[in-house]
Amino acid sequence: MSEKILVIGESRDGVLRNVTFEAIAAAKKISSDTEVVGVLLGSENLADQAQEMIYYGANRVITVIHEKLASYTSEGYGQAVLSVIEDESPYGIVMGHTAIGKDLTPKIASKLEIGLISDAIEINLDGDQVVFTRPIYSGKAFEKKVITDGIVFATIRPNNIPSLDRDESRSGEIQEKSVDIADLRTVIKEVLRKATDGVDLSEAKVVVAGGRGVKSADGFKPLYELAEVLGGAVGASRGACDADYCDYSLQIGQTGKVVTPDLYIAVGISGAIQHLAGMSNSKVIVAINKDPEANIFNVADYGIVGDLFEVIPMLIEEVKALKA
């Protein structure tokens, strides 16, 4: 294999995030003749996660285990990743465009004085050049970018580049690397995570999002039920969050999360431009709104003009019947 591409993996509660597997597929798009080298950081045994990366297509995985890597800090993770990059001299580096990816990768790029293409949703080859497509102006346009010098370094948006199928017959080496991590200026004492059930919103394949039309926190309950039968997650407009119907961690849009699920169901959401910024690149959009003039219908593939309190129970029953 001529080239080596590092894929920096990310896990939550000991389970690798899907975007890690998508990043492996992205590395193979950058170069099909490449050795994909997974990189996993943490403070405890990472062998099972490393094996998962191999099942999803990594040829080799380097694990760095250190007590200072128990929680993410850009300083600690940065030192560990830079040390791996120094050893491996990769042709490329890929990571998910997640909260950690957005924080870590610019710091690495600046330390190495190399370019970085962030939030790529598509990778194509044009002759020898690797062309990355990324949304700009809140998803209203797309730009194509190439890196002309140095390491091909990119973050990829979750849910856009399909991962390879998991294949337990794939094999590869797992190497443990020891790294000296200098004293950190920021030490995480404790992480208190907000309780969230089920599927992670930013990686969900189906999102059921509620707006001010849902009218109350109780009104969100049927949305949770619909999300559950569809195996998806619940999101919200800022209108619903401001009205205290749900937590701000559910907010989708310009000042919330950006999601690109296979199916986005907008329920009682008017379709303000700031909301569209977070969901208009979803693959299929269904809008349920009682106002036929609502702007959300301009981006929807399917529209239901009706009262959400009548439509949602019907949808839940239909989906349950289909699954029975």
Ligand SMILES: Cc1cc2nc3c(=O)[nH]c(=O)nc-3n(C[C@H](O)[C@H](O)[C@H](O)COP(=O)(O)OP(=O)(O)OC[C@H]3O[C@@H](n4cnc5c(N)ncnc54)[C@H](O)[C@@H]3O)c2cc1C
């Ligand atoms: C700087 C800035 C940043 C912002 N960032 C974001 C952001 O990140 N995300 C975001 O979402 N917004 C954001 N906003 C706010 C945005 O402009 C809108 O105010 C907000 O999206 C509106 O939320 P909504 O669609 O839930 O409410 P509304 O606009 O009030 O729409 C409610 C909809 O529900 C429908 N409805 C009512 N009852 C029913 C019923 N029974 N059945 C069916 N439909 C019904 C109505 O017809 C209406 O279309 C931002 C605004 C600013 C200025």
